[in-house]
Amino acid sequence: MRILVTGSTGKLGSALLNQLESSDYQIKLTSRRKPERIGNGEWVYSDLLSGEGLEEAVKDVDVIIHAATSPVKHSKIVEVSGFKEFLGKMQHIKNMIYPSIVGIDEIPFTYYKQKLEAEELLRNSAIPHTIVRSTQFHHFVENIFLSKPFFNRYIVPGNFKFQSVDVNEFAKHLIGLVEKGPHGRIEDFAGPEILTLKEMAKQKIKLNHEPNKVFSIALPGKLSKSFFEGKNTNPLRKLGGISFEEYLRDKVINT
Numbered sequence: 001m002r003i004l005v006t007g008s009t010g011k012l013g014s015a016l017l018n019q020l021e022s023s024d025y026q027i028k029l030t031s032r033r034k035p036e037r038i039g040n041g042e043w044v045y046s047d048l049l050s051g052e053g054l055e056e057a058v059k060d061v062d063v064i065i066h067a068a069t070s071p072v073k074h075s076k077i078v079e080v081s082g083f084k085e086f087l088g089k090m091q092h093i094k095n096m097i098y099p100s101i102v103g104i105d106e107i108p109f110t111y112y113k114q115k116l117e118a119e120e121l122l123r124n125s126a127i128p129h130t131i132v133r134s135t136q137f138h139h140f141v142e143n144i145f146l147s148k149p150f151f152n153r154y155i156v157p158g159n160f161k162f163q164s165v166d167v168n169e170f171a172k173h174l175i176g177l178v179e180k181g182p183h184g185r186i187e188d189f190a191g192p193e194i195l196t197l198k199e200m201a202k203q204k205i206k207l208n209h210e211p212n213k214v215f216s217i218a219l220p221g222k223l224s225k226s227f228f229e230g231k232n233t234n235p236l237r238k239l240g241g242i243s244f245e246e247y248l249r250d251k252v253i254n255t
Contacts, residue, residue, distance in 0.1 A: 002026040003178060004061040007068030008043065009033050011139060012099065015171035016065060017041065023175070030057040031068070048082030049074055058090045063178050065097045071111045079114040080121070087125050095182045096129040097174055098122055102163075102188050103232040104133070108222050119185075128182035134170045135163040135190040135233060138247040145197055146204055149212040154205075157224060158198030158216025163233035165191035166242035173239070191240040194233050203245045207252065 003020065007013040008029035017039065020027050027041035030053065034043055046053030048068060058064065070078035090096065100119055104112035122129050141164045145156050173189050195203075201214045218224075226232070242250075 001063060001178070002028060002061045004028045004030060004057060004064045006030050006046070006057070006064065006066050009035050010067055010069070011137065011167050012171060013067040015168045016067060016174065019168070019171055019175055025178070028057070028061055048078045048086060051082065051085050054086050055089050058086075058093065062093070063095045063097065064090065064093055065099070065174055065178075067099060075111050075114055079111070080117050083118050084121050087121060087127060090127055093127055095178070096122065096127050097177055098129060098131045099170070099174060100131055100133040101232075102133045102135045102190060102234050103226070106231040107226040123184070130177050130180075130183050131185045132174070132177065133188045134173075135165050135188070137167045137170070138164045138191075138242075138244050139167065140164070141197075141200065141244070142204070142248075146201055149210075152212045153215040154201040154212060155215045155217060156197040156201055157219045157227070158196055158201075158214065159218065160197045160224070160227040161194055161230040161233055162197065162200065162227075162244075163191045163194045163230075163235070163238075164200075164244050164247075165189065165240040166247060169240045169242060188234045188237040189239050190234045190237040192238050192243050194230065194235060195244060200244055204248055207245065207248050 003025045005013055005016050008017060008031040021039040029035060029038065029041050029043045030046040032047050044053060044057050046057040100115055101112060104116045119131055122131065141162050146154055170189055198214050198216050205212050
């Protein structure tokens with residue numbers, strides 16, 4: 001079986017490649033930039049913005065794991081219109097595995113609305129598919145909210161809740177879906193615990209022996225309310241085993 005991984009230079013794409021290298025699958029990778037390491041895979045150029053290379057990317061593959069995404073730049077094209085064009089070139093595909101995000105139907109965030117629109121495009125197509133939503137990745141939460149302290153303080157909306165998950169665990173879950181065939185929308189994949197951002201910041205401070213403190217602010221609006229209420233979590237689907245604290249500890253060891 002030949003598997004295409006889109007977005008092969010991203011965090012999820014790289015995690016997929018690392019694990020697929022030791023499998024018996026034939027691996028094809030596609031992205032705008034060539035990965036530093038390809039291993040035993042084949043890389044082809046493609047661009048969801050322009051549509052260039054998409055037909056060549058899907059040629060002679062059986063399953064696609066669509067890790068390509070663009071939450072900030074040109075997201076409407078990459079997530080929706082470019083994705084729609086991509087779908088039009090994969091009539092021969094046996095299973096299109098689409099990683100999505102928990103809570104996109106309840107959180108009023110533009111990127112999430114676009115992910116939901118992409119899900120609907122896939123559901124309404126004739127392409128055999130599997131849609132699986134995960135909670136946010138550990139590295140995403142850290143990079144967005146806990147990357148740099150200001151004046152020895154992490155300034156965070158402390159009551160925001162996250163159930164972050166390890167990207168490698170989610171990649172393994174996606175690969176496990178390949179042999180199961182298309183199942184439509186399946187149940188979520190969420191991290192092992194639900195923490196507030198304030199709790200996550202304190203874990204980082206303690207583990208790294210930082211002199212910093214946490215300054216918690218409350219933000220108004222519907223978007224903030226949805227994160228405060230935990231719309232981005234799923235306490236019934238605690239499938240991940242690596243906690244945020246363990247992720248941080250592993251970073252310290254490997255730095």
